[in-house]
Amino acid sequence: MSAITTDARTPIAAPSLPLQPSQEERLLRESVAAISRKYGPDYFQRTTSEGAAPASLREELAAAGFLGVHLPAEWGGGGAGLFELAAVVEETAAAGVPALSAVFSAGVNGIILARHGTAEQKQRWLRPIAEQAILTSFAITEPDAGTNSFAINTWARPDGADYIINGAKYYISGFDEAQYAIVVARTGTDEKSGRAKLTLFIVDTASDGITYRHIPTALRIPERQFAVQFEDVRVRADRIIGDLHHGMRAAFAGMNAERLLVSSICTGVGRYALEKAARYARERAIWRGVPIGAYQGVAHPLAQAKIDLELARLMTAKACLLYDGGFDPAESANIAKTAGVDAGLRALDAAIQVHGGNGVADEYQLANYWFLLRMLKIGPVSKEMVLNFIAEHTLSLPKSY
16 A cells, blocks of 8 residues: 555654643743744745745744754754654644645655664765755655555666666655755566555755756645656665665655644644634624624534644644654554644634635635645545555455555
């Protein structure tokens, strides 16, 4: 199954899910929130409309050590775990400035390198990622493969001591800002199954033979999407991350983490929307001077959104702690991703509805987040593939595809 795999390591300890945040977690969240609120939805809206990168926010978060908080201290990180990075990502989103680039650069690629890179690769690429000296991108999606990663048709063929990459990738986030990309390429084909043998390569985005074009979308976020073409792109064999032909083992170290960070973005945006909606419902009065929040038709959807968000946040915290403890993250990460996206979307939709026509007005800064969350329901990993996984691997039902 290409869309969902495991990344289990030897568990280091039985994780414990705290009933209340620790003092360290509270301080982390408060510090990130304080920085993020200085920028807020106005900054997000402005950078999006100008097509500009959210560089100032990233630089301030990086200078405080928050974007590399989860990476090993010996390679420039904070020495914490995914649980802490998820808190960082959630608090930026709750302040109205979801930090999507932190997901695929430090989140996905940083974790892949931390877990599967050689010492030389960590020194060359992980350290600057942890210190936010560079941005990176992750290139796996292809137009003819979709969620079936083992149908990838971007080839990396050996040429002496090097490999030559040819093919195309689609919907690659932030490729224009990235100095490097981790590229998933086919290096062989399994004779029995016909599935691709996949390998990870770290590639300079300025390499000869790489071209890319912006894909116009309805997304209103600073990070743009790109179609990337590889034509006879030469890479050295020492650019391989993990094992030759078994790259998905390394890839899913980052991709399972990505699902949890996506959940945190969505619950963060949901918190942002719910706070705005509750404040509006307390203040808006159009019948007999009574605030609209007094009416159950307004209050109940917001109360349900709060319940949904708290359940999703709880599952995400559990999944992050299992991930950091070295347990198999597949089931918990996929459940958390689905719960977080759905909860965030419902909260945002309820907030828009409470605002009436104002909910779609740019000045109220709600509807501009909708397509981001709707896109995250599609990928990384669609809800349908998550349900396939739970049906097959958790419920032991027959495989459906």
